[in-house]
Amino acid sequence: xxxxxxxxxxxxxxxLFRGLDMQLRPxxxxxxxxxxxxxxxxxxxxxxxxxxxTEGVLQWCDGAGGxxxxxxxxxxxxxxxxxxxxxxFLARLQGLDDADARAHRALGLLGLASRREQPxxxxxQGQRRRGALARLALDDELPRxxxxxxxxxxxxxxxxxxxxxxxxxxAARGGMVLLTSHQSxxxxxxxxxxxxxxxxx
Amino acid sequence: xxxxxxxVTQRDLLLARRRRVxxxxxxxxxxxxxxxxxxxxxxxxxxxxxxxxxxxxxxALLAAMLSVTQMFASDHHDGSLEQMLLAxxxxxxxxxxxxxxxxxxxxxxxxxxxxxxxxxxxxxxxAIATLALSLLLGTxxxxxxxxxxxxxxxxxxxxASLVFLLVLPLTVPxxxxxxxxxxxxxxxxxxxAHLSLQGAxxxxxxxxxxxxxxxxxxxxxx
Numbered sequence: 068x069x070x071x072x073x074x075x076x077x078x079x080x081x082x083l084f085r086g087l088d089m090q091l092r093p094x095x096x097x098x099x100x101x102x103x104x105x106x107x108x109x110x111x112x113x114x115x116x117x118x119x120x121t122e123g124v125l126q127w128c129d130g131a132g133g134x135x136x137x138x139x140x141x142x143x144x145x146x147x148x149x150x151x152x153x154x155x156f157l158a159r160l161q162g163l164d165d166a167d168a169r170a171h172r173a174l175g176l177l178g179l180a181s182r183r184e185q186p187x188x189x190x191x192q193g194q195r196r197r198g199a200l201a202r203l204a205l206d207d208e209l210p211r212x213x214x215x216x217x218x219x220x221x222x223x224x225x226x227x228x229x230x231x232x233x234x235x236x237x238a239a240r241g242g243m244v245l246l247t248s249h250q251s252x253x254x255x256x257x258x259x260x261x262x263x264x265x266x267x268x
Numbered sequence: 269x270x271x272x273x274x275x276v277t278q279r280d281l282l283l284a285r286r287r288r289v290x291x292x293x294x295x296x297x298x299x300x301x302x303x304x305x306x307x308x309x310x311x312x313x314x315x316x317x318x319x320x321x322x323x324x325x326x327x328a329l330l331a332a333m334l335s336v337t338q339m340f341a342s343d344h345h346d347g348s349l350e351q352m353l354l355a356x357x358x359x360x361x362x363x364x365x366x367x368x369x370x371x372x373x374x375x376x377x378x379x380x381x382x383x384x385x386x387x388x389x390x391x392x393x394x395a396i397a398t399l400a401l402s403l404l405l406g407t408x409x410x411x412x413x414x415x416x417x418x419x420x421x422x423x424x425x426x427x428a429s430l431v432f433l434l435v436l437p438l439t440v441p442x443x444x445x446x447x448x449x450x451x452x453x454x455x456x457x458x459x460x461a462h463l464s465l466q467g468a469x470x471x472x473x474x475x476x477x478x479x480x481x482x483x484x485x486x487x488x489x490x
Contacts, residue, residue: 115354116354117350117353117354117489117490118489118490119490134354134355135354137350137351137354139347139350140347141345141346141347141350142346142347143346143347143348143350143351144346145279145283145342145346145348146346147283147286147287148279148282148283148286152279152282156275156279157351159271159272159275160272160275160351160352160355161355162271162355
Protein backbone atom coordinates (compact mmCIF):
# COMPACT_ATOMS: atom_id res chain seq x y z
CA UNK A 68 0.00 0.00 0.00
CA UNK A 69 1.17 3.50 -0.80
CA UNK A 70 0.69 6.27 1.68
CA UNK A 71 1.68 9.82 0.81
CA UNK A 72 1.12 12.78 3.08
CA UNK A 73 1.66 16.47 2.47
CA UNK A 74 3.57 16.08 -0.78
CA UNK A 75 4.76 19.24 -2.47
CA UNK A 76 6.62 19.60 -5.72
CA UNK A 77 8.54 22.58 -7.01
CA UNK A 78 9.89 22.80 -10.53
CA UNK A 79 12.18 25.78 -10.98
CA UNK A 80 10.47 28.67 -9.20
CA UNK A 81 6.96 27.33 -9.60
CA UNK A 82 5.27 25.19 -7.01
CA LEU A 83 3.09 22.69 -8.85
CA PHE A 84 1.15 21.27 -5.91
CA ARG A 85 1.32 21.38 -2.16
CA GLY A 86 -0.10 19.40 0.76
CA LEU A 87 -1.13 16.49 -1.42
CA ASP A 88 -2.42 13.41 0.41
CA MET A 89 -2.80 10.16 -1.44
CA GLN A 90 -3.49 6.58 -0.54
CA LEU A 91 -3.35 3.71 -2.97
CA ARG A 92 -4.46 0.24 -1.92
CA PRO A 93 -3.47 -3.11 -3.39
CA UNK A 94 -5.89 -4.12 -6.12
CA UNK A 95 -6.93 -0.55 -6.89
CA UNK A 96 -6.80 1.22 -10.25
CA UNK A 97 -6.41 4.98 -10.01
CA UNK A 98 -6.78 7.38 -12.90
CA UNK A 99 -4.74 10.48 -12.12
CA UNK A 100 -6.31 13.56 -13.67
CA UNK A 101 -5.25 17.14 -14.14
CA UNK A 102 -4.68 19.72 -16.85
CA UNK A 103 -1.45 20.01 -18.80
CA UNK A 104 1.39 21.16 -16.57
CA UNK A 105 -0.48 20.40 -13.36
CA UNK A 106 2.27 18.04 -12.22
CA UNK A 107 0.95 14.57 -13.09
CA UNK A 108 4.28 13.37 -14.42
CA UNK A 109 6.16 15.03 -11.56
CA UNK A 110 3.91 13.31 -9.02
CA UNK A 111 4.40 9.96 -10.71
CA UNK A 112 8.18 10.39 -10.73
CA UNK A 113 8.09 11.24 -7.04
CA UNK A 114 5.97 8.18 -6.25
CA UNK A 115 8.28 5.99 -8.34
CA UNK A 116 11.26 7.31 -6.41
CA UNK A 117 12.92 8.93 -9.40
CA UNK A 118 12.81 12.41 -7.96
CA UNK A 119 12.49 13.74 -4.45
CA UNK A 120 9.46 15.62 -3.19
CA THR A 121 10.09 19.17 -1.98
CA GLU A 122 8.04 18.44 1.13
CA GLY A 123 6.05 15.55 2.53
CA VAL A 124 6.40 11.89 3.42
CA LEU A 125 6.08 8.91 1.17
CA GLN A 126 5.60 5.41 2.52
CA TRP A 127 5.38 2.13 0.70
CA CYS A 128 3.94 -0.29 3.25
CA ASP A 129 4.29 -4.11 3.20
CA GLY A 130 6.86 -4.37 0.38
CA ALA A 131 5.32 -7.61 -0.88
CA GLY A 132 4.75 -5.95 -4.23
CA GLY A 133 8.47 -5.76 -4.88
CA UNK A 134 10.17 -3.21 -7.02
CA UNK A 135 7.63 -1.19 -8.98
CA UNK A 136 7.21 -0.85 -12.71
CA UNK A 137 7.28 2.69 -14.06
CA UNK A 138 6.58 3.35 -17.71
CA UNK A 139 7.10 7.00 -18.56
CA UNK A 140 6.86 9.01 -21.75
CA UNK A 141 9.99 7.42 -23.16
CA UNK A 142 9.81 3.77 -24.04
CA UNK A 143 13.25 2.73 -22.75
CA UNK A 144 13.81 0.52 -25.81
CA UNK A 145 17.22 0.78 -27.46
CA UNK A 146 17.03 1.73 -31.15
CA UNK A 147 19.80 -0.64 -32.20
CA UNK A 148 18.50 -3.74 -30.45
CA UNK A 149 15.78 -5.96 -31.81
CA UNK A 150 12.45 -5.65 -30.04
CA UNK A 151 12.87 -8.95 -28.21
CA UNK A 152 16.42 -8.10 -27.10
CA UNK A 153 15.34 -4.71 -25.80
CA UNK A 154 12.42 -6.19 -23.87
CA UNK A 155 14.49 -9.08 -22.51
CA PHE A 156 16.99 -6.58 -21.11
CA LEU A 157 14.19 -4.76 -19.27
CA ALA A 158 12.96 -8.12 -17.96
CA ARG A 159 16.47 -8.89 -16.70
CA LEU A 160 16.57 -5.51 -14.97
CA GLN A 161 13.33 -6.47 -13.30
CA GLY A 162 15.15 -9.50 -11.94
CA LEU A 163 13.18 -12.08 -13.92
CA ASP A 164 14.85 -15.31 -14.95
CA ASP A 165 14.31 -16.82 -18.37
CA ALA A 166 14.02 -13.30 -19.75
CA ASP A 167 14.16 -14.19 -23.45
CA ALA A 168 11.28 -16.70 -23.32
CA ARG A 169 9.17 -14.29 -21.30
CA ALA A 170 9.86 -11.47 -23.76
CA HIS A 171 8.84 -13.70 -26.66
CA ARG A 172 5.55 -14.58 -25.00
CA ALA A 173 4.80 -11.00 -23.95
CA LEU A 174 5.34 -9.64 -27.45
CA GLY A 175 3.00 -12.30 -28.82
CA LEU A 176 0.35 -11.16 -26.38
CA LEU A 177 0.66 -7.54 -27.53
CA GLY A 178 0.35 -8.56 -31.20
CA LEU A 179 4.01 -7.93 -32.01
CA ALA A 180 5.01 -11.55 -32.69
CA SER A 181 5.96 -10.80 -36.31
CA ARG A 182 8.09 -7.77 -35.32
CA ARG A 183 10.14 -9.55 -32.66
CA GLU A 184 13.40 -9.68 -34.61
CA GLN A 185 13.15 -6.20 -36.08
CA PRO A 186 15.38 -3.41 -34.77
CA UNK A 187 13.39 -0.99 -32.62
CA UNK A 188 14.57 1.83 -34.92
CA UNK A 189 12.41 0.50 -37.77
CA UNK A 190 9.17 0.33 -35.78
CA UNK A 191 6.36 2.87 -35.74
CA GLN A 192 5.55 5.00 -32.72
CA GLY A 193 2.56 2.84 -31.79
CA GLN A 194 4.53 -0.38 -32.15
CA ARG A 195 7.28 0.94 -29.89
CA ARG A 196 4.71 1.93 -27.32
CA ARG A 197 3.23 -1.54 -27.46
CA GLY A 198 6.74 -2.96 -27.09
CA ALA A 199 7.27 -0.89 -23.96
CA LEU A 200 3.91 -1.95 -22.56
CA ALA A 201 4.77 -5.60 -23.19
CA ARG A 202 6.68 -5.29 -19.91
CA LEU A 203 3.31 -5.52 -18.24
CA ALA A 204 2.75 -8.93 -19.81
CA LEU A 205 6.02 -10.55 -18.74
CA ASP A 206 4.23 -13.02 -16.47
CA ASP A 207 5.63 -11.54 -13.34
CA GLU A 208 4.82 -13.62 -10.26
CA LEU A 209 4.89 -10.56 -8.00
CA PRO A 210 1.95 -8.14 -7.97
CA ARG A 211 4.25 -5.15 -8.37
CA UNK A 212 2.79 -1.65 -8.30
CA UNK A 213 2.41 -0.19 -11.80
CA UNK A 214 2.89 3.51 -12.47
CA UNK A 215 1.97 4.26 -16.07
CA UNK A 216 2.35 7.71 -17.61
CA UNK A 217 0.02 8.06 -20.62
CA UNK A 218 0.09 4.36 -21.48
CA UNK A 219 -2.74 4.74 -24.01
CA UNK A 220 -0.77 7.24 -26.10
CA UNK A 221 -0.27 6.26 -29.75
CA UNK A 222 -2.17 2.97 -29.35
CA UNK A 223 -4.83 1.72 -31.75
CA UNK A 224 -8.20 0.56 -30.49
CA UNK A 225 -7.33 -3.13 -30.21
CA UNK A 226 -4.16 -2.45 -28.27
CA UNK A 227 -6.05 -0.11 -25.96
CA UNK A 228 -8.46 -2.92 -25.17
CA UNK A 229 -5.56 -5.32 -24.58
CA UNK A 230 -3.94 -2.85 -22.20
CA UNK A 231 -7.18 -2.34 -20.31
CA UNK A 232 -7.51 -6.12 -19.91
CA UNK A 233 -3.94 -6.34 -18.60
CA UNK A 234 -4.61 -3.59 -16.07
CA UNK A 235 -7.85 -5.18 -14.88
CA UNK A 236 -6.22 -8.59 -14.55
CA UNK A 237 -3.36 -7.05 -12.58
CA ALA A 238 -5.76 -5.33 -10.20
CA ALA A 239 -7.66 -8.59 -9.76
CA ARG A 240 -4.40 -10.23 -8.69
CA GLY A 241 -3.99 -7.58 -6.02
CA GLY A 242 -1.64 -5.30 -7.92
CA MET A 243 -1.90 -1.53 -7.67
CA VAL A 244 -2.15 0.62 -10.79
CA LEU A 245 -1.78 4.38 -11.12
CA LEU A 246 -2.14 5.84 -14.58
CA THR A 247 -2.72 9.06 -16.47
CA SER A 248 -4.58 9.37 -19.73
CA HIS A 249 -5.96 12.21 -21.80
CA GLN A 250 -8.50 9.94 -23.41
CA SER A 251 -11.28 8.62 -21.25
CA UNK A 252 -10.37 5.17 -20.03
CA UNK A 253 -12.69 2.22 -20.01
CA UNK A 254 -11.57 0.41 -16.89
CA UNK A 255 -13.84 -1.46 -14.52
CA UNK A 256 -13.61 -0.10 -11.00
CA UNK A 257 -11.15 2.69 -11.75
CA UNK A 258 -11.14 5.53 -9.22
CA UNK A 259 -10.40 9.06 -10.32
CA UNK A 260 -7.91 11.22 -8.49
CA UNK A 261 -7.95 14.87 -9.45
CA UNK A 262 -4.87 17.03 -8.86
CA UNK A 263 -6.89 20.27 -9.06
CA UNK A 264 -7.52 20.80 -5.31
CA UNK A 265 -3.79 20.80 -4.51
CA UNK A 266 -2.64 22.95 -7.36
CA UNK A 267 -0.82 26.15 -6.65
CA UNK A 268 -1.46 29.10 -8.90
CA UNK B 269 23.12 -7.35 -8.03
CA UNK B 270 26.01 -8.86 -9.96
CA UNK B 271 23.42 -10.06 -12.45
CA UNK B 272 22.65 -6.43 -13.19
CA UNK B 273 26.32 -5.72 -13.89
CA UNK B 274 26.51 -8.54 -16.45
CA UNK B 275 23.18 -7.65 -18.02
CA VAL B 276 24.34 -4.06 -18.57
CA THR B 277 27.80 -5.07 -19.81
CA GLN B 278 26.39 -7.63 -22.23
CA ARG B 279 23.86 -5.19 -23.59
CA ASP B 280 26.43 -2.43 -24.08
CA LEU B 281 28.82 -4.79 -25.85
CA LEU B 282 25.97 -5.92 -28.10
CA LEU B 283 25.18 -2.27 -28.85
CA ALA B 284 28.85 -1.62 -29.63
CA ARG B 285 28.80 -4.57 -32.05
CA ARG B 286 25.73 -3.14 -33.76
CA ARG B 287 27.41 0.24 -34.19
CA ARG B 288 30.85 -0.96 -35.13
CA VAL B 289 32.00 2.24 -36.83
CA UNK B 290 31.16 4.32 -33.79
CA UNK B 291 32.83 1.80 -31.48
CA UNK B 292 36.05 1.73 -33.51
CA UNK B 293 36.30 5.51 -33.81
CA UNK B 294 38.57 5.94 -30.74
CA UNK B 295 40.95 3.31 -32.12
CA UNK B 296 41.06 5.08 -35.49
CA UNK B 297 41.71 8.40 -33.78
CA UNK B 298 44.50 6.87 -31.69
CA UNK B 299 46.36 5.40 -34.67
CA UNK B 300 45.89 8.39 -36.98
CA UNK B 301 46.71 11.08 -34.40
CA UNK B 302 49.83 9.27 -33.15
CA UNK B 303 50.83 8.57 -36.76
CA UNK B 304 50.82 12.29 -37.58
CA UNK B 305 53.69 13.05 -35.22
CA UNK B 306 56.50 11.29 -37.14
CA UNK B 307 55.28 13.02 -40.29
CA UNK B 308 55.19 16.45 -38.65
CA UNK B 309 58.42 16.20 -36.68
CA UNK B 310 60.59 14.38 -39.19
CA UNK B 311 62.19 10.96 -39.30
CA UNK B 312 65.03 11.59 -36.83
CA UNK B 313 65.07 8.23 -34.89
CA UNK B 314 66.40 9.62 -31.61
CA UNK B 315 63.77 12.36 -31.42
CA UNK B 316 61.02 9.88 -32.25
CA UNK B 317 62.23 7.43 -29.62
CA UNK B 318 62.21 10.23 -27.09
CA UNK B 319 58.66 11.46 -27.76
CA UNK B 320 57.15 8.03 -28.59
CA UNK B 321 55.80 7.02 -25.16
CA UNK B 322 54.42 10.51 -24.44
CA UNK B 323 52.68 10.78 -27.79
CA UNK B 324 51.20 7.28 -27.48
CA UNK B 325 49.89 8.02 -24.00
CA UNK B 326 48.41 11.44 -24.79
CA UNK B 327 46.71 10.12 -27.91
CA ALA B 328 45.31 7.15 -25.97
CA LEU B 329 44.03 9.52 -23.33
CA LEU B 330 42.27 11.75 -25.85
CA ALA B 331 40.89 8.72 -27.71
CA ALA B 332 39.42 7.31 -24.49
CA MET B 333 37.85 10.69 -23.66
CA LEU B 334 36.28 10.88 -27.13
CA SER B 335 33.97 7.96 -26.50
CA VAL B 336 33.48 8.26 -22.76
CA THR B 337 31.58 11.55 -22.95
CA GLN B 338 28.59 9.70 -24.41
CA MET B 339 28.61 6.86 -21.88
CA PHE B 340 25.24 7.72 -20.32
CA ALA B 341 23.82 10.15 -22.89
CA SER B 342 21.95 7.72 -25.13
CA ASP B 343 20.54 5.78 -22.17
CA HIS B 344 19.40 9.08 -20.67
CA HIS B 345 17.81 10.12 -23.94
CA ASP B 346 15.70 7.01 -24.50
CA GLY B 347 14.68 6.43 -20.89
CA SER B 348 16.78 3.29 -20.28
CA LEU B 349 18.77 5.07 -17.58
CA GLU B 350 15.61 5.74 -15.56
CA GLN B 351 14.71 2.07 -15.73
CA MET B 352 18.20 1.07 -14.61
CA LEU B 353 18.01 3.55 -11.78
CA LEU B 354 14.71 2.02 -10.63
CA ALA B 355 16.07 -1.50 -10.89
CA UNK B 356 19.39 -0.95 -9.16
CA UNK B 357 19.51 -0.92 -5.41
CA UNK B 358 23.20 -0.15 -5.75
CA UNK B 359 23.72 2.11 -8.71
CA UNK B 360 27.47 1.51 -8.43
CA UNK B 361 27.09 -1.93 -10.03
CA UNK B 362 25.36 -0.35 -12.97
CA UNK B 363 28.19 2.18 -13.36
CA UNK B 364 30.75 -0.63 -13.13
CA UNK B 365 28.88 -2.60 -15.79
CA UNK B 366 28.90 0.34 -18.17
CA UNK B 367 32.56 1.12 -17.43
CA UNK B 368 33.53 -2.51 -18.04
CA UNK B 369 31.74 -2.49 -21.39
CA UNK B 370 33.37 0.82 -22.33
CA UNK B 371 36.82 -0.44 -21.44
CA UNK B 372 36.37 -3.72 -23.32
CA UNK B 373 35.08 -1.99 -26.43
CA UNK B 374 37.37 1.04 -26.57
CA UNK B 375 40.18 0.64 -24.02
CA UNK B 376 41.37 -2.86 -24.92
CA UNK B 377 41.69 -2.03 -28.66
CA UNK B 378 44.00 0.86 -27.70
CA UNK B 379 46.21 -1.52 -25.70
CA UNK B 380 46.30 -3.97 -28.60
CA UNK B 381 47.16 -1.25 -31.11
CA UNK B 382 49.89 0.33 -28.99
CA UNK B 383 52.72 -1.97 -30.26
CA UNK B 384 52.00 -0.61 -33.73
CA UNK B 385 52.58 2.94 -32.46
CA UNK B 386 55.74 1.71 -30.71
CA UNK B 387 57.11 0.38 -34.00
CA UNK B 388 56.17 3.65 -35.70
CA UNK B 389 58.35 5.53 -33.20
CA UNK B 390 61.22 3.07 -33.46
CA UNK B 391 60.90 1.95 -29.84
CA UNK B 392 62.69 -1.17 -28.57
CA UNK B 393 60.80 -4.38 -27.92
CA UNK B 394 61.03 -4.08 -24.16
CA ALA B 395 59.85 -0.47 -24.20
CA ILE B 396 56.92 -1.46 -26.43
CA ALA B 397 55.92 -4.22 -24.03
CA THR B 398 56.09 -1.78 -21.10
CA LEU B 399 54.00 0.76 -23.04
CA ALA B 400 51.30 -1.85 -23.66
CA LEU B 401 51.40 -2.95 -20.03
CA SER B 402 51.14 0.62 -18.73
CA LEU B 403 48.19 1.23 -21.05
CA LEU B 404 46.58 -1.98 -19.83
CA LEU B 405 46.72 -0.58 -16.29
CA GLY B 406 45.92 2.99 -17.33
CA THR B 407 42.98 2.70 -19.72
CA UNK B 408 40.55 1.35 -17.07
CA UNK B 409 41.40 4.42 -14.98
CA UNK B 410 40.49 6.61 -17.95
CA UNK B 411 37.15 4.81 -18.40
CA UNK B 412 36.36 5.12 -14.69
CA UNK B 413 37.22 8.81 -14.45
CA UNK B 414 35.40 9.44 -17.71
CA UNK B 415 32.28 7.84 -16.25
CA UNK B 416 32.33 10.35 -13.40
CA UNK B 417 32.66 13.23 -15.85
CA UNK B 418 29.93 11.86 -18.12
CA UNK B 419 27.57 11.39 -15.16
CA UNK B 420 28.24 14.90 -13.87
CA UNK B 421 27.54 16.56 -17.20
CA UNK B 422 24.52 14.42 -18.12
CA UNK B 423 21.85 16.48 -19.83
CA UNK B 424 24.02 19.56 -20.27
CA UNK B 425 24.19 20.99 -23.75
CA UNK B 426 27.96 21.36 -23.98
CA UNK B 427 28.54 18.27 -21.88
CA ALA B 428 31.18 16.66 -24.08
CA SER B 429 33.67 19.53 -23.91
CA LEU B 430 33.03 19.93 -20.19
CA VAL B 431 33.96 16.29 -19.64
CA PHE B 432 37.32 16.98 -21.28
CA LEU B 433 37.95 19.93 -18.96
CA LEU B 434 36.80 18.08 -15.85
CA VAL B 435 38.48 14.76 -16.42
CA LEU B 436 41.76 15.52 -18.18
CA PRO B 437 43.40 17.13 -15.11
CA LEU B 438 42.46 14.07 -13.06
CA THR B 439 44.21 11.78 -15.51
CA VAL B 440 47.58 13.49 -15.03
CA PRO B 441 48.92 11.04 -12.37
CA UNK B 442 48.26 7.97 -14.49
CA UNK B 443 49.79 9.77 -17.48
CA UNK B 444 52.94 10.55 -15.49
CA UNK B 445 53.42 7.00 -14.23
CA UNK B 446 52.50 5.49 -17.60
CA UNK B 447 55.09 7.43 -19.55
CA UNK B 448 57.50 7.18 -16.60
CA UNK B 449 57.44 3.38 -16.83
CA UNK B 450 58.51 3.45 -20.48
CA UNK B 451 61.10 6.13 -19.70
CA UNK B 452 62.58 3.92 -16.99
CA UNK B 453 62.99 1.03 -19.43
CA UNK B 454 64.72 3.34 -21.91
CA UNK B 455 67.11 4.44 -19.16
CA UNK B 456 67.89 0.82 -18.37
CA UNK B 457 65.99 0.79 -15.08
CA UNK B 458 63.15 -1.39 -13.88
CA UNK B 459 59.66 -0.03 -14.63
CA UNK B 460 58.22 -1.87 -11.66
CA ALA B 461 57.85 1.13 -9.34
CA HIS B 462 55.89 3.10 -11.93
CA LEU B 463 53.70 0.15 -12.81
CA SER B 464 52.98 -0.59 -9.15
CA LEU B 465 51.91 3.00 -8.62
CA GLN B 466 49.69 2.74 -11.68
CA GLY B 467 48.13 -0.40 -10.23
CA ALA B 468 47.52 1.44 -6.97
CA UNK B 469 45.89 4.31 -8.88
CA UNK B 470 43.66 1.80 -10.65
CA UNK B 471 42.54 0.25 -7.36
CA UNK B 472 41.89 3.66 -5.83
CA UNK B 473 39.83 4.81 -8.83
CA UNK B 474 37.99 1.49 -8.90
CA UNK B 475 36.85 2.12 -5.34
CA UNK B 476 36.04 5.81 -5.63
CA UNK B 477 34.82 6.49 -9.15
CA UNK B 478 31.70 4.25 -9.17
CA UNK B 479 30.50 5.87 -5.95
CA UNK B 480 31.02 9.35 -7.35
CA UNK B 481 29.44 8.53 -10.70
CA UNK B 482 26.41 6.91 -9.03
CA UNK B 483 25.86 9.97 -6.84
CA UNK B 484 26.19 12.26 -9.86
CA UNK B 485 23.66 10.16 -11.81
CA UNK B 486 21.12 10.40 -9.03
CA UNK B 487 21.45 14.18 -8.99
CA UNK B 488 21.28 14.48 -12.78
CA UNK B 489 18.08 12.47 -13.02
CA UNK B 490 16.19 14.19 -10.22
